Amino acid sequence: MGLLSDPNRRRALISLLTRLNAPICGMPVDWLVKTMQARGLEVFTQRFSRTLPFPDENNERYIVEGTNVYGILRAPRAPRTEALVLSAPCSPGDDNNQAVGLLLGLAHYFRNQVFWAKDIIFLVNEHDLIGMQAWLEGYHHTNTTGMDWSPLQGRGGSIQAALSLELSSDVVTSLDIVLEGLNGQLPNLDLANLFYAFCQKIGVLCTIQGRIQRNDWDSVSGYSHAVQTMMLMVMKQASGRSWGDHGLFLRYHIEAATIKGINSFRQYKTDATTVGRLLEGMYRKLNNLLERLHQSYFFYLMPSLSHFVSIGYYMPAFGLLAVILLLRALDLWVQLATPPSRNEDGVADIEQSSTGVLSVLTPLVISHLTGAALYMLPVRFQEMAVEHFQVSETEAVVLTAIAVYTGGLALPHNTHRLISGEGTEQGWRVLKLVAVLYLAVLLGCTALINFSLGFILALTLVPVASFVTPHVPKLLSAVVLVILSPAFTLLFSVFIFQELQEMPVSFQDGWMLYLSVISQGILDHYLYGSLVYPLIALMVYPCWLLFWNILFWK
Amino acid sequence: MAAPLTLLLVVAVTIRAALYRSSLAEVIAERVEVVSPITAWKRVIEGLALLDLGVSPYSGDVFHETPLVIYLFHFLVDYAEITFMLADVISAIALYLAVKEYNKQVVRKKQKFALEADRYPQDCLELIRSPKEMLYIPLKVAMFYLLNPFTILSCVAKSTCGLNNAPQIITPHCFKISFAVFLCLATYQSIYPLTLCAPAMLYLMQRQYIPVNYRRASFWWFVVQYLFMYLGSLFVLICLSFFLLGSWDYLPSVYGFILSVPDLTPNIGLFWYFFAEMFEHFRLFFLCVFQINVFFYTVPLSIKLKDHPVFLMFMQLAVISIFKSYPTVGDIALYMALLPVWSHLHRFLRNIFLVSCVLLACSVLFPVLWHLWIYAGSANSNFYYAITLLFNVAQILLVSDYFYAFLRREHHLIHGLYLKKKDGSEATLVLK
Numbered sequence: 010m011g012l013l014s015d016p017n018r019r020r021a022l023i024s025l026l027t028r029l030n031a032p033i034c035g036m037p038v039d040w041l042v043k044t045m046q047a048r049g050l051e052v053f054t055q056r057f058s059r060t061l062p063f064p065d066e067n068n069e070r071y072i073v074e075g076t077n078v079y080g081i082l083r084a085p086r087a088p089r090t091e092a093l094v095l096s097a098p099c100s101p102g103d104d105n106n107q108a109v110g111l112l113l114g115l116a117h118y119f120r121n122q123v124f125w126a127k128d129i130i131f132l133v134n135e136h137d138l139i140g141m142q143a144w145l146e147g148y149h150h151t152n153t154t155g156m157d158w159s160p161l162q163g164r165g166g167s168i169q170a171a172l173s174l175e176l177s178s179d180v181v182t183s184l185d186i187v188l189e190g191l192n193g194q195l196p197n198l199d200l201a202n203l204f205y206a207f208c209q210k211i212g213v214l215c216t217i218q219g220r221i222q223r224n225d226w227d228s229v230s231g232y233s234h235a236v237q238t239m240m241l242m243v244m245k246q247a248s249g250r251s252w253g254d255h256g257l258f259l260r261y262h263i264e265a266a267t268i269k270g271i272n273s274f275r276q277y278k279t280d281a282t283t284v285g286r287l288l289e290g291m292y293r294k295l296n297n298l299l300e301r302l303h304q305s306y307f308f309y310l311m312p313s314l315s316h317f318v319s320i321g322y323y324m325p326a327f328g329l330l331a332v333i334l335l336l337r338a339l340d341l342w343v344q345l346a347t348p349p350s351r352n353e354d355g356v357a358d359i360e361q362s363s364t365g366v367l368s369v370l371t372p373l374v375i376s377h378l379t380g381a382a383l384y385m386l387p388v389r390f391q392e393m394a395v396e397h398f399q400v401s402e403t404e405a406v407v408l409t410a411i412a413v414y415t416g417g418l419a420l421p422h423n424t425h426r427l428i429s430g431e432g433t434e435q436g437w438r439v440l441k442l443v444a445v446l447y448l449a450v451l452l453g454c455t456a457l458i459n460f461s462l463g464f465i466l467a468l469t470l471v472p473v474a475s476f477v478t479p480h481v482p483k484l485l486s487a488v489v490l491v492i493l494s495p496a497f498t499l500l501f502s503v504f505i506f507q508e509l510q511e512m513p514v515s516f517q518d519g520w521m522l523y524l525s526v527i528s529q530g531i532l533d534h535y536l537y538g539s540l541v542y543p544l545i546a547l548m549v550y551p552c553w554l555l556f557w558n559i560l561f562w563k
Numbered sequence: 564m565a566a567p568l569t570l571l572l573v574v575a576v577t578i579r580a581a582l583y584r585s586s587l588a589e590v591i592a593e594r595v596e597v598v599s600p601i602t603a604w605k606r607v608i609e610g611l612a613l614l615d616l617g618v619s620p621y622s623g624d625v626f627h628e629t630p631l632v633i634y635l636f637h638f639l640v641d642y643a644e645i646t647f648m649l650a651d652v653i654s655a656i657a658l659y660l661a662v663k664e665y666n667k668q669v670v671r672k673k674q675k676f677a678l679e680a681d682r683y684p685q686d687c688l689e690l691i692r693s694p695k696e697m698l699y700i701p702l703k704v705a706m707f708y709l710l711n712p713f714t715i716l717s718c719v720a721k722s723t724c725g726l727n728n729a730p731q732i733i734t735p736h737c738f739k740i741s742f743a744v745f746l747c748l749a750t751y752q753s754i755y756p757l758t759l760c761a762p763a764m765l766y767l768m769q770r771q772y773i774p775v776n777y778r779r780a781s782f783w784w785f786v787v788q789y790l791f792m793y794l795g796s797l798f799v800l801i802c803l804s805f806f807l808l809g810s811w812d813y814l815p816s817v818y819g820f821i822l823s824v825p826d827l828t829p830n831i832g833l834f835w836y837f838f839a840e841m842f843e844h845f846r847l848f849f850l851c852v853f854q855i856n857v858f859f860y861t862v863p864l865s866i867k868l869k870d871h872p873v874f875l876m877f878m879q880l881a882v883i884s885i886f887k888s889y890p891t892v893g894d895i896a897l898y899m900a901l902l903p904v905w906s907h908l909h910r911f912l913r914n915i916f917l918v919s920c921v922l923l924a925c926s927v928l929f930p931v932l933w934h935l936w937i938y939a940g941s942a943n944s945n946f947y948y949a950i951t952l953l954f955n956v957a958q959i960l961l962v963s964d965y966f967y968a969f970l971r972r973e974h975h976l977i978h979g980l981y982l983k984k985k986d987g988s989e990a991t992l993v994l995k
Contacts (some may be wrong), residue, residue: 457931
């Protein structure tokens with residue numbers, strides 16, 4: 010009878026230890042160092058630590074401390090100017106237990122070859138993305154996210170390409186490639202083509218988004234299968250998350266992808282040796298590169314591994330949506346420029362236009378202040394929220410965000426009445442002109458950086474932005490406006506995403522998933538610099554509030 | 564009017580001080596749209612460091628400011644932020660007073676002509692502005708200058724563009740010929756304000772009621788006086804610079820740099836991309852073409868606008884800002900501040916919506932495409948140059964639109980507002 014025999018106490022102790030992140034089963038650093046040295050690599054370690062702004066309940070961590078171990082295979086007869094990276098995240102438990110073994114096996118094999126012209130860095134990072142961020146920041150001497158890491162003792166030159174491995178079993182039935190990186194950035198299409206070409210050559214089944222491509226393009230079901238695969242990619246890109254450890258390399262202009270081994274119920278299984286041959290082939294091709302991969306597309310969507318939709322095809326769709334906004338702006342401008350059929354002299358006109366400008370400024374300022382509150386309050390006031398309510402910090406953050414979002418709906422009804430009595434017909438037109446142009450520019454810039462996010466926002470916000478005036482039926486328009494607001498778009502996206510992955514969820518689970526998506530989005534922003542959360546809080550939400558204000562204009 | 568102006572100054576200084584204290588100051592100081600190799604603060608610090616070491620600040624091709632500026636900052640480097648804020652404040656006050664003076668002159672001219680009321684056709688009385696309408700214009704001009712995001716960015720980046728703008732702004736304020744010194748100061752810092760000589764001379768001649776007629780002796784006598792003053796001050800400034808630093812190094816480093824454009828860092832101008840892809844064989848030819856383009860419009864515009872020197876000055880400032888070799892957003896803010904003075908032309912402007920949309924969109928797209936090119940690696944210099952081209956085309960369209968509107972208003976004032984062709988049907992005006 011001891012402390013740990015009581016299951017409740019055991020759970021409490023485990024959660025306490027998880028909170029403090031004391032290494033019960035950390036990474037076997039010394040063993041890795043010894044093994045890599047035995048294979049003839051130059052081995053170095055890097056310690057890093059980071060306190061998350063609030064506890065991460067998905068991965069159960071709060072104060073993260075860890076060590077990255079990496080070994081450099083020096084090119085036998087080349088100057089040390091360029092490097093390639095092969096990485097495997099090491100997590101405790103069964104999650105990725107075979108990848109490190111494959112990595113070490115490849116290191117041993119590569120050591121015996123003489124044709125390497127670039128250094129190869131074999132990296133084992135702890136705490137997946139956090140460790141990878143620490144390593145990349147240390148390698149490139151930048152510190153953009155406030156992490157604490159020890160400097161790297163050994164370097165290998167400018168990194169040309171990187172691959173990250175995730176293998177949970179020693180035999181696989183298919184290999185999946187993950188391309189989406191941070192902020193929706195994608196590696197060069199040549200890297201995906203390289204993977205596909207090698208899979209065909211070696212005879213391994215390859216998938217993208219976990220779905221096998223079909224050959225019947227002409228039939229409806231084949232077409233819809235491809236559309237669903239593409240929609241999955243759009244949603245993953247729009248979330249701005251890095252869906253594999255490779256995602257953080259892309260920011261440094263390094264082409265990277267993650268290769269996952271999937272073991273499902275198929276007869277034909279491929280063993281680790283074949284996977285190793287595939288990786289060796291890919292690395293030999295990357296070794297022969299004279300310049301960075303830049304010849305193929307950087308902006309594409311893939312309905313399957315052998316087909317892609319380039320920016321030249323999908324951008325006109327977005328352009329047409331943006332044109333709607335510009336036409337509406339032109340229409341409003343013409344309405345504003347033609348004076349109404351009343352007789353007024355020039356003085357009254359100027360007075361009216363000046364009060365028009367002032368009454369536009371007030372909703373703008375208030376919407377942006379609300380947006381700033383949505384950005385800053387959740388994380389700043391989590392301690393206060395935890396004191397007053399019985400929730401954990403993560404829930405406090407997410408619920409504060411939702412509360413500020415909903416509170417913003419109540420606010421703008423009365424703002425313009427505070428300043429100048431009542432608004433005028435001119436007033437709401439000027440505000441709508443400003444709001445529509447603001448939305449057009451915002452969506453344009455978003456689509457350039459992260460096309461999927463820009464497109465999804467455009468699909469939901471453009472129809473609303475165009476038709477809303479104070480004269481449409483208020484209740485119906487209010488309901489439509491709320492349903493098409495960014496928060497609800499996110500909620501629907503969560504359900505659609507689960508449907509597309511053939512793992513549909515009930516409403517309860519979907520809601521919990523939605524809350525965890527919000528908390529992950531906020532964490533991504535603080536940990537890796539993802540732009541989705543500040544964009545939505547500081548720009549898209551205030552813009553949406555302007556339309557809400559126009560709807561209720563008196 | 565002093566109270567709103569003071570309030571405006573306080574607000575502007577607060578915004579700038581708040582931005583200086585935030586972390587955005589370093590980010591803004593590195594943006595290529597805001598600083599150029601001529602105006603960057605980093606380079607001023609570098610030049611000061613070299614000067615302290617006893618080496619010529621122009622060695623190493625880093626520093627391209629004039630010796631007066633380096634000596635100014637030698638004493639003021641600890642108060643740099645206050646200096647730039649003060650420069651902005653002085654420019655705003657100078658603009659305010661200059662526009663007020665100009666408005667008074669317009670009213671006087673109009674009132675004088677109203678006496679000879681048969682000079683103007685009956686139906687264009689609505690085109691003549693009343694003093695009441697023009698009451699708020701000086702304040703609006705000062706507001707447009709101080710609260711323009713371009714000016715704020717330029718000030719927070721500590722770009723010496725603000726110091727270059729100040730003498731240019733004081734120029735229209737001069738009603739004495741001795742103030743040619745200010746224009747000379749502006750020319751000394753960057754060569755392009757040389758073209759502002761013509762509008763300045765025309766303005767002074769208008770103030771002193773000297774007729775602009777090349778057959779009259781008084782015209783030539785005035786021109787000789789002004790040029791003597793101007794060239795004399797220029798000569799004094801150049802010799803002073805020589806004695807300050809003891810050598811003539813600054814001439815190739817400052818003026819040679821501006822004219823021969825060796826540094827091709829991307830900016831919002833038109834030079835960098837062209838000269839990056841130019842073959843060496845043709846470089847001199849295209850350099851001459853591009854530089855002549857800036858000075859080329861002076862003579863035709865002066866002949867056309869000889870009765871309207873302030874508008875001519877506005878056009879010249881715009882032309883300099885668009886076509887100079889290293890433009891920044893601070894230069895654009897300077898001529899945009901003068902737009903409220905021509906707010907009465909609003910009814911004749913044809914492209915204002917398109918131009919303002921394009922300018923707004925391009926200003927936002929500059930950092931986005933820079934990020935995609937330099938950091939993400941997904942775009943290349945063509946994307947950034949496309950936005951630069953679009954931005955400059957929009958500016959040119961804006962300036963030509965105002966020119967059209969101005970000339971059209973003058974035409975209506977002489978020929979009546981509703982024009983009829985010989986057979987009585989309505990006519991339309993075309994700018995040839």
